[in-house]
Amino acid sequence: MNARPLRIGRGIMLVSLTMFAMAPLLMLIVTSLARGWFHPQVLPSTVDVSGWSELLTDTSRRTALLNSLVLGVATACIATVLALPLGRAAALSTRGVRRIVALLAFAAVALPPVALGIGLQLTVLTMGLGGSLRGVLLAHLVPALGYLTLVFLGVFTQWDARLEEAAATLGATGRERWTRVMLPLLRRPIADALALGFLVSWAQVALTLLVGGGAVRTLPLDVLAMLQSGQDQRAAVGALALTIPALVVLGAARVAARRTTAVIA
Incomplete structure (x- = not known):
């Protein structure tokens, strides 16, 4: 009962x-979808889809969206390519080296974004890349590389090296071991790393604002600007647009994980 x-x-x-x-x-x-929605109305009096069409037709908003996509994809790819061998090398090293690498990677993730952004801003300015898309990309790579290094460090800490040794015993070259043994086993971690790297960059605000100096427009910064200026409809459209690529990336990572044909022991 x-x-x-x-x-x-x-x-x-x-x-x-x-x-x-x-x-x-x-x-x-x-x-x-609302226009003329004021208190005390429960629902908007007029439905208006101009905010969505403007997202693709307005030059400034299209530029912000394109910049965010370029930064997200580039950050994901570069950080994954760098973090995979770094995590593998650290995992195969001594315990002291692993701790140092893990500490540095964690610092890139755990430092307050403003403190990290100011340090990166000064670094990027000395390189002559302040206020540029390349400078913002370098800034986004720092936390992304920290996250992904920790991911691959965990993966390779549990890696069974006997699989590579068995392939080598059977006559597989170094390239064949990578393409036929390691990459199939690493399909899921690589997919997760690409998704995580993209999301770290896609939602980045503080580093973009500090390093970009307001000259590099991205969708998150555009949404904040619209909200501060009282353009609620445009801000809502931008906020929803931020969720779409994130959901697509997570969905793609899930599909890649399902297609994994082997599991890391």
Whole structure:
């Protein structure tokens, strides 16, 4: 007799949590389609999709979106290419080396974004890349490389080197060991790393603002500018646009994980 009230309580809690989690998203969707929505109206009086069409037709907003995509893809690819061998080398080294690498990688992740951004701004300025897309890319690579190094350090700490040794015994060259043994096993970690690297850059605000100096427009900065200027509809459209590539990247990583044909022991 006590099971039914318990199930009802769990159902109410689940519905409440779902509504609490979905409320901001629903508000963004309604706001992105609203025009002339003022208090005390419960719903907007007019539906307007001009904010969505403007996202692709307005030159400044299209530039911000393109910059964010370029930075996200470039950060993901470069950080993955650098972090994979770095994590492998650290995992195969002594415990002291592993600790140092892990500490440096964690510092790049754990430092306050403003403190990290100021240091990177000064560094980028000395390189003559201040206020440029390349300078912002270098800044985004720092936290992304920190995250991905920790990812691959964990992967290769549990790596079974006997698989490579067995392939070498069977006559496989170094290149064949990479392409036929390691890469199939690393498909899921690489997909996760690419997704994480993209998301680190895609949502970056502080580093972009400090290193870019306001000269490099990205979608997160554009959303903040719209919100501060009271353009709620445009800000809502931009905020929703921020979620779409993130969901696509996570979905692609999930598909790649499902297609993994081997599991790291």
